[in-house]
Amino acid sequence: EPEVTQTPSHQVTQMGQEVILRCVPISNHLYFYWYRQILGQKVEFLVSFYNNEISEKSEIFDDQFSVERPDGSNFTLKIRSTKLEDSAMYFCASNGRISTDTQYFGPGTRLTVL
Amino acid sequence: GDSVTQMEGPVTLSEEAFLTINCTYTATGYPSLFWYVQYPGEGLQLLLKATKADDKGSNKGFEATYRKETTSFHLEKGSVQVSDSAVYFCALSDRGQNFVFGPGTRLSVLP
Numbered sequence: 757e758p759e760v761t762q763t764p765s766h767q768v769t770q771m772g773q774e775v776i777l778r779c780v781p782i783s784n785h786l787y788f789y790w791y792r793q794i795l796g797q798k799v800e801f802l803v804s805f806y807n808n809e810i811s812e813k814s815e816i817f818d819d820q821f822s823v824e825r826p827d828g829s830n831f832t833l834k835i836r837s838t839k840l841e842d843s844a845m846y847f848c849a850s851n852g853r854i855s856t857d858t859q860y861f862g863p864g865t866r867l868t869v870l
Numbered sequence: 871g872d873s874v875t876q877m878e879g880p881v882t883l884s885e886e887a888f889l890t891i892n893c894t895y896t897a898t899g900y901p902s903l904f905w906y907v908q909y910p911g912e913g914l915q916l917l918l919k920a921t922k923a924d925d926k927g928s929n930k931g932f933e934a935t936y937r938k939e940t941t942s943f944h945l946e947k948g949s950v951q952v953s954d955s956a957v958y959f960c961a962l963s964d965r966g967q968n969f970v971f972g973p974g975t976r977l978s979v980l981p
Contacts, residue, residue: 762913789968789969791969797973798959798971798972798973798974799914799959799961799969799971799974800971801968801969801970804968812968814968847913847914849969858902858904858916858919859963859969860916861906861913861914861915861916862913863912863913864912864913864914
């Protein structure tokens with residue numbers, strides 16, 4: 757069964773450094789998403805992406821964040837200058853058609869900012 | 871805006887006990903409703919879903935019925951196992967847009 761994959765599984769970085777989290781969505785999917793989950797808290801929407809542009813973003817997704825689909829398979833989330841409060845689990849998700857509704861989630865990348 | 875409320879737990883049950891995790895929602899449209907499960911150290915897995923009123927989603931012995939009149943989507947299982955220990959998230963999605971998740975309910979099943 758096709759699945760969403762994410763790398764790395766765990767990223768440790770120093771405060772102020774840039775990080776790039778990578779996701780490979782399911783191959784025929786067109787809509788891509790990033791969510792985050794601070795330890796012990798709820799899953800929060802960050803951004804959705806379709807047709808090579810952001811379609812919606814939350815107030816969490818400020819100028820420090822950016823997303824990109826650099827080739828036909830990868831979907832990346834970049835944090836330009838990490839803060840301690842960026843430490844969280846970051847989930848990528850994808851779905852094929854808006855009307856399908858079901859989003860398939862990757863296993864997540866745990867980001868630890870020291 | 872849309873929101874999801876669920877009992878936060880933790881919920882601790884003995885093996886073979888009956889499970890109910892309550893979930894209620896508020897939404898302006900007619901959302902699809904989901905239960906996702908997160909096993910320790912893993913990502914989110916779709917457990918079941920329902921896309922319209924009175925639909926029942928089921929999977930692995932879990933069930934939930936979309937109740938529009940009470941805006942609820944309670945998760946039930948007749949006999950839980952130790953392997954069901956996980957965090958369960960209720961979520962809604964309006965026309966496939968970004969998901970809104972509840973806070974999660976941690977379930978621990980003791981042998």
